[in-house]
Structures are given as structure tokens and as C-alpha cells.
Amino acid sequence: MYITALTARSFRNYDSLAVGFSPGVNIIVGANAQGKTNLLEAVHFLATGRSHRAGRDGELVKWGRDLAFLRGEVSSFGGSRSIEAQIPAAGRKSIKVDGTELRRLSDLFGIFQIVMFTPDDLQLIKGSPGLRRRYLDMQICQISPLYRHYLQRYNQVLRQRNKLLERREARSLPVWDEQLVRFGSAVIRYRLRAVEVLSPFTQRHYRAIAGEGEEMKLAYQPFWAREGEGPPWSEDDIQGLFREEIRRVREDELRRGQTLVGPQRDDLVFAIADRPAKSFASQGQQRSGVLACKLAELDYIQRESGEYPLLLLDDVASELDDERRERFFAGVPEGVQLLLTTTSLRPLMPILAHGQVFRIANGIIREGKGG
Ligand SMILES: Nc1ncnc2c1ncn2[C@@H]1O[C@H](COP(=O)(O)OP(=O)(O)OP(=O)(O)O)[C@@H](O)[C@H]1O
Ligand SMILES: [Mg+2]
Numbered sequence: 001m002y003i004t005a006l007t008a009r010s011f012r013n014y015d016s017l018a019v020g021f022s023p024g025v026n027i028i029v030g031a032n033a034q035g036k037t038n039l040l041e042a043v044h045f046l047a048t049g050r051s052h053r054a055g056r057d058g059e060l061v062k063w064g065r066d067l068a069f070l071r072g073e074v075s076s077f078g079g080s081r082s083i084e085a086q087i088p089a090a091g092r093k094s095i096k097v098d099g100t101e102l103r104r105l106s107d108l109f110g111i112f113q114i115v116m117f118t119p120d121d122l123q124l125i126k127g128s129p130g131l132r133r134r135y136l137d138m139q140i141c142q143i144s145p146l147y148r149h150y151l152q153r154y155n156q157v158l159r160q161r162n163k164l165l166e167r168r169e170a171r172s173l174p175v176w177d178e179q180l181v182r183f184g185s186a187v188i189r190y191r192l193r194a195v196e197v198l199s200p201f202t203q204r205h206y207r208a209i210a211g212e213g214e215e216m217k218l219a220y221q222p223f224w225a226r227e228g229e230g231p232p233w234s235e236d237d238i239q240g241l242f243r244e245e246i247r248r249v250r251e252d253e254l255r256r257g258q259t260l261v262g263p264q265r266d267d268l269v270f271a272i273a274d275r276p277a278k279s280f281a282s283q284g285q286q287r288s289g290v291l292a293c294k295l296a297e298l299d300y301i302q303r304e305s306g307e308y309p310l311l312l313l314d315d316v317a318s319e320l321d322d323e324r325r326e327r328f329f330a331g332v333p334e335g336v337q338l339l340l341t342t343t344s345l346r347p348l349m350p351i352l353a354h355g356q357v358f359r360i361a362n363g364i365i366r367e368g369k370g371g
Helices: 036-048 119-123 129-143 145-166 170-210 235-256 283-305 322-330
Strands: 002-011 014-020 025-029 067-076 079-088 094-097 114-117 216-221 267-272 310-314 338-342 356-361 364-367
Touching: 002 036, 014 036, 014 364, 025 036, 036 067, 036 079, 036 114, 036 310, 036 338, 114 283, 119 283, 129 145, 129 170, 129 267, 129 283, 145 170, 145 235, 170 216, 170 235, 170 283, 170 322, 216 283, 267 283, 283 322
Parallel strands: 025 338, 025 356, 114 310, 310 338
Antiparallel strands: 002 014, 002 067, 067 079, 079 094, 216 267, 356 364
């Protein structure tokens, strides 16, 4: 899957932008604060319907303008699609695919699949569990409409149930408990299976990036599980354990006025050399681990959908030493379209000499290696 052309108007620091990409390696080079990340953000928005970093869509609109516009031409085995987004400074965004407006934002998922790395992802291993759940959700959502449905329903039920608990309405709870178990168990089941598929991929990439002799393992840890307690859990186990936990925390939930069980409390646990990476991994081990996860994401989506997603890498080169950089790029499969940003071509040239180069200065993009 790849993006052949991108158009933007009044988006971030871009007045107007029109660029065609190569199906292979695209290197976006420029000094700080010129619009490199903004460009990747535009592509991310077209794929997911949201920014990877803005709190509010309105932030994406160029200062002093009323409306930002984006269009991407996307090509896959299934043919070409055109995705358009209109983002007002205030009010609701609208997204069209091949000219037809989407009724729900979630319908966008799966049309244009991406994997993105930003320096913030270096927090994946040591940061909050929410980051790791998002890492999983982002992948599963891109390949499974059913998972999107379950996750959406689960979040609705959770909100409703929290409202009841806030008002201490114990009598209406049982109906909601059952829904929480039903959709929550489905979410957990999908995530468990995703980790099962991802785990060998991450192991392989970690070994390749960090060097032989050191292993990284992934384990999904549902809210009821203690560290080290592991799968397999059958569908019945999951529902049974979920119900048990609901009973156990009932009083606590009523006292605190919120839901204390469910997949919003799950975590993804990394172990490096059989020790919890969260507590013991070095900076270098974390970097290798996160990059291995990103490459594994490519494999996962390819395995589940039959096609590699587009890979977006924001400033990855500056985070790596020469050796690790080379090993990382060697792990990107042939045929994956790559959009990467960098402040300097020099460290990349030995590895990506065949790449198409774009220069960005102050929101204006030019093709070519020359200064
Ligand atoms: N809504 C907006 N309107 C106009 N300019 C904006 C808007 N949002 C951000 N900018 C500006 O866009 C510029 C480029 O931002 P961007 O994050 O793309 O830089 P970058 O090239 O990735 O830099 P770095 O190498 O430091 O990461 C910044 O100077 C920022 O202030
Ligand atoms: Mg940047």
C-alpha cells in the first residue's frame, strides 16, 4: 500500500503543498521547524482521521485561516483511492473517500494502512500502559472492522457504567455488567491473539537490531493477571474471570464511583533477557525494542491483510548509532513504501542512496538532492 500524491492547503505551516511520492524510499530533509513532522502528520491524518499529536483538530489549521484541506491518492492491490479531509478551525471535520463522505470516522480505518514511528514512541516500553494499549489497538483496528466495533461498544458501555457508578445507582448495574463482560472479553481476546502473532516478529527483529544473544519477549497482561501469569485463556476463562473480578470489586466501585475492571486496565509487558524491561532496560535496549515493535507492526499488518502498510519515520536516524541504524533499515521489508524525515542526509546516504529526496524549507517543498 502506498501514497502516490499528497495535496494540502492551509495545513499547519503549509500554505499550499502538492507533492508526488515514489513507491519506494522518500527522504524529507530540512532544518528544524520547517514542516517535516507536519507533512507526516498530514499523511497520518488521511490514514486515521486524526493527528498523532494534536489535542484538537483546530490546531492543524494554519494560523489565521478558517479551513484546512488535505487530499491523498492511495494505491493498493485493491486499486486506487482518493481520501480527502476538510478540517475547520472550529467545528466538525469531514472526510471523503472517492468523493463520498464517511458517516463514521471509524469507516476510514483499513483503507489506507500505516505504521508510524515518532521519537515519542521511545516511551513505549517505560511509559504508561495507555501507550502500549494504543500500540495494539492501532494495529488491530487497521485490520479488523469487528475489533473496531467491539472496542467502540465497550467504550460506550464503560462510559454509561461510570455514569451509573458516579450516581451510585447499584440497582441498574447488572445489565451493564453483562455488556461490559461481553464486549470487554472480546477486546481482550483480540488483543491476546494480536500479541501471539506479534511476539515472534518482535523477537526476530529485536535479535537483528540489538545483536544475537539477547531476547525480547512480549506478553499481554489482562487486568486480573499477576505478572508472569500467562495465557492461554479460553473465551470462557476470560468471561468467567471478568465476572469474578466484577463481583470482587463491587463495593470498591460504588465507593469510588468508577469502573475498576476491564481492558482499559490491561497492559502489554516487555521482557528483555527475561527481566521486566520497564524496570531494567537500558536506553539502547529500549530503542532497539521500540524499533523492533515498529517493524513487527509491518509484518503483523501484512500477515493479516495481505499487504504491507506505509511506514512513516519521524527523525529516526538521530535516535540511532550507525550500526543500529543500518540494522534497522535492513529489517524494513522490500517493497514497503517509506516516508522519513531527517535534518541531515549524511547519515542516511550510505543506506538509502536510492531514495527520492525532498527538501523542505519554511513550508515549501522541493524535489532533489541539491541544496
Ligand atoms: N497551525 C499552524 N499554523 C502555522 N504554523 C504552524 C501551525 N502549527 C505548527 N506550526 C509551525 O510549523 C513549523 C514546523 O513544524 P514541524 O513540527 O513540522 O517542524 P519540523 O520540520 O518537524 O522540525 P524538527 O526538526 O524540529 O522536528 C513550526 O515552526 C510550528 O510553529
Ligand atoms: Mg519534527
